[in-house]
Amino acid sequence: MRKPCCEKTEMTKGAWSIQEDQKLIDYIQKHGEGCWNSLPKAAGLRRCGKSCRLRWINYLRPDLKRGSFGEDEEDLIIRLHTLLGNRWSLIAGRLPGRTDNEVKNYWNSHLKKKLLNIGTTTLRPNKLREINHAPYNKLVKYFNDMDDEVVDEVSTDSASTEISSCLVPKLNLDLSLSLALE
DNA sequence: AACGAGGTCAACCGCGCTTAC
DNA sequence: GGTAAGCGCGGTTGACCTCGT
Numbered sequence: 552m553r554k555p556c557c558e559k560t561e562m563t564k565g566a567w568s569i570q571e572d573q574k575l576i577d578y579i580q581k582h583g584e585g586c587w588n589s590l591p592k593a594a595g596l597r598r599c600g601k602s603c604r605l606r607w608i609n610y611l612r613p614d615l616k617r618g619s620f621g622e623d624e625e626d627l628i629i630r631l632h633t634l635l636g637n638r639w640s641l642i643a644g645r646l647p648g649r650t651d652n653e654v655k656n657y658w659n660s661h662l663k664k665k666l667l668n669i670g671t672t673t674l675r676p677n678k679l680r681e682i683n684h685a686p687y688n689k690l691v692k693y694f695n696d697m698d699d700e701v702v703d704e705v706s707t708d709s710a711s712t713e714i715s716s717c718l719v720p721k722l723n724l725d726l727s728l729s730l731a732l733e
Numbered sequence: 734a735a736c737g738a739g740g741t742c743a744a745c746c747g748c749g750c751t752t753a754c
Numbered sequence: 755g756g757t758a759a760g761c762g763c764g765g766t767t768g769a770c771c772t773c774g775t
Binding site for chain 3: 565566586587588600601604608637638639640651652655
């Protein structure tokens with residue numbers, strides 16, 4: 552098993568200080584993102600590259616939209632989750648200013664319960680059939696190329712609990728099988 | 734006011750994929 | 755083609771906060 556990257560040297564862990572944040576912001580503003588592994592040393596931070604990347608992407612990036620999710624965003628997350636399962640980065644990619652971590656946390660803390668209470672989601676059968684047999688890398692490309700109108704085809708329907716509870720796990724299972732067989 | 738339960742969210746961990754050599 | 759290192763992702767953890775008793 553590979554050693555964790557942070558074992559190499561003594562690294563700071565836990566919450567970031569204001570000073571650390573400022574160092575990271577200053578460095579990225581001057582040099583841009585990229586080469587996270589060498590960034591901490593260059594920026595004078597005692598953090599591993601992964602930790603810097605996460606801090607920047609999830610918290611410090613200037614284009615982040617802070618605050619609670621709107622109804623539109625909520626609805627989109629539900630539809631996308633029906634389509635993709637736990638592919639948080641893909642889902643977050645459709646929500647400007649939101650991160651995968653944020654979407655994942657919101658799903659686990661709010662939406663999961665909400666859907667359990669009101670029923671769950673479904674897909675149009677023809678769209679599902681098409682997606683259901685795609686290997687994962689094809690699915691990612693397919694999804695990234697997808698128009699917003701196509702995403703909108705995935706409807707929420709509280710009356711279809713029975714159908715979706717069968718279809719969604721099957722979607723994930725078939726993707727796993729496709730990957731295993733490739 | 735004190736305390737416990739439950740919720741939230743930033744951060745960490747480990748795995749798998751990609752890329753460079 | 756094989757290997758090692760870097761990167762990105764999803765799952766999980768734990769500190770902190772809020773609310774009810």
